[in-house]
Amino acid sequence: MRGAQSAKWVALAAVVALAATACGGGDSDSGSNDMNKGSADPNGILTAQLSEPQNPLQPANAKESQGSRVLKQIFAGLVDYEPGTGKLVYVNAESVTPNKDSSVWTVKLKPGWKFHNGETVTAKSYVDSWNWSANVSNNQTNSSWFQDIKGYQDVHPDKGKPKADKMSGLKVVNDNEFKIELNSSVSYFAYKLGYDVWAPLPTGFFKDPKGFGEKPVGNGPYKFVSWDHKKLIKVRKFDGYQGPNKAKNGGIDFKNYTTADAAYSDIRSNNLDWIEQVPTTALTNYKSDLGKRAIDEEYSAVQSVVPAFYTKQFKNIDPKVIQGLSMAIDRDTITKTVLHGSRTPADSYVARGVIGYKAGALKEQVTYDPAKAKALIKEGGGVPGNKISIQFNADQDHKPWVDAVCNSIRKATGVDCVGDSKPDFQADLNARDKHQVKSMYRGGWVLDYPVNSNFMRDLYGSKAAGNTSGYANKEFDSLAAKADKAATLDETVKLYQEAEQVLAKDMPAIPLWFYKVNSGQSNKVLGKIPYGQDGDPIFTDVQVKKK
């Protein structure tokens, strides 16, 4: 009997071992599949990963990435950005021009554009859409995007019911032209217009916004076909589309996946053409699993550690101390080992690919130098209590790098450092909003629009809504205000670069690294899938191989 039992074990082990080796062999085969071979099928259908969008598909209601991914295909806005450089590209707009002090903008539309139901896209389609979306009683999560426009306060008061249903700053000149008057000068206003919220809406929308959210009608490169909840969203090429980004494939099937693991196993077996992000467990081996089909792309987002300036510990801290802490973090090693190359060390407050990003804006501050770090902290009077903690949410994969950062700080400076784990993102946000962070917290920022102001004013302005650390610096505030009022975009960008140097001295946050997309594509896709700066593929440019 003993013998029989051990034989069983051996057999079991053999099965597992065989399976494991078979796996290695099979995968390298699929990896060598040449993705540039073959010709494109203009009507080929692409399949892509998606989780269930949280909200109905209304352009101003997609705060999360999933709904936004679909909306971006169905709607075409006034402008878009050139991938890589972030330069403005006109889509539905013929021109967007400011007056002298950038407080009144004139938008001219390309005539003859149609919604998918045949209705013509006019200036009114835009103005009505914005007025509706900005209205507080329509509960659109992105309504604050309209706050630059004059009269926003009337449709979106801080408290109570709206006083008007139209913003006074929006004026239709004729079918193809309208004017936007702003509360104050914003030299980069045209750049904001690339976001989903600024999409036009057909008249049918206002009759039944809710029903429209289930069956959206847009003006974009793809038209909406069906939404089978939690299973599939189908969009197909719109033949009447006149924009520069015409679809090079026949359409997209967005398939629902509950976990990254599930999606990953489908991309390995070529059941799916694109996944959002490989699961953390596969980060070490996805490149050997997928071969050339692996995607490794940087996008414009930054992660940092932020001191809570309202705590006793950091209230009157000498910035030298934070600089010292920053220099005690070995970014190169951590991104390579703990994060498996899925991030690149940050060298500025502004993410790469954004207009105004300056390579090496932070130099010393982000260079690992334990001796200097120690000296700086000592010079600055040391860390009160000689101990810091980094708050993070445990429902995402933050613990490994938080531990690594802490280790690095502890080893280099002798300052004790521990992770302060909150069970989930909600609890983490709660502590940040209520100013209950004990010492430092994890911060992150993905671009809204590719101008450096987005990475500074919205985070470190003393009155910015995104400023949850209590940081305030008058010099920075006045520079930012000056930059917003500047006559040209170049000037604005330059002034913000100056402002970044103020931040470099003050260290309101310790930038750690820029994000990367680690993803994969199937062997049915021709060539590499191109990416935009927001970390999402440019689906219209993806080509499907002819079968």
Added chain:
Amino acid sequence: MGRYVARRLLQMIPVFIGTTLIIFLMVHVLPGDPIRAMWGDKAADPAQVASLRHEFGLDQPLWRQYIDYMVNLFQGDFGKTFGGRPVSEEMGMAFPVTLRLAAVALTIEIIVGIGLGAWAGLKAGRAVDTGVLIFTLIVISMPVFVLGYLARFIFADELGWLPPNVQNSMDVEQLLLPGFVLAMLSMAYVARLTRTTFAENLRADYMRTALAKGLPRRRIIGVHLLRNSLIPVITFLGTDVGALVGGAVVTEGIFNVQGVGNLLFNALGRREGSTIVGVVTVFVLVILLINLVVDLLYAVLDPRIRYA
């Protein structure tokens, strides 16, 4: 019997109110504002937050929210998700899927579990018995997710017998693999339970009598032995249905099944009180009803048990 059933049904009312109240309180005790969290790392717009909180009734005092919820519930309204869809619709999509998955799992459990247990019990002490013992030990000691990934790796990725993910959650064939994984753990318990009662009852007086009467072996084992041995197994299976329905979270996640487990998991992440309370309310009802059915089944299996 009728009075017993009526009494049991009446008892469900306080249990039902108590559990919903507890869940309701628990959801609200969790830190974090669900509306604020829609904005994530980015700054939220206070006016919009206030407007949304009002829409979902979150600006009311807690007792008021609970009463409103219960009043609506008795009118068949489970409230709506933060996306604005009715919770009843969400549950209407998720529950059939999970019930199907649970049915697949339960069938596997019953056939394989009782079969294995009976086989081992009849051959107690011999190689087969030890083999089953070792097999069940391995299965019991393995966490579900290990089992799940292993099963997918072997049967889907390598052998290619079954699809790795469930694309259509209503297709029973696609549910086989997750159903098998879900069944594994309880199946081991069922096998062990059956084996023990079988081995014990083999030596019981009525077995000797039946044997002495000269009944055929098939009848002795199939009717006398099986029926008497099933009582503890049925009890276990009864409680297990509840566990299957509720405990499918991990399995559903691994195999991409759009069932209740997933619905609950996502709702928890969003602190969507209406969905959480709704799902758990249905859970409670399912478990209460199944327990009642199990108790009634005793009487069917063993005529000595009577309910007054």
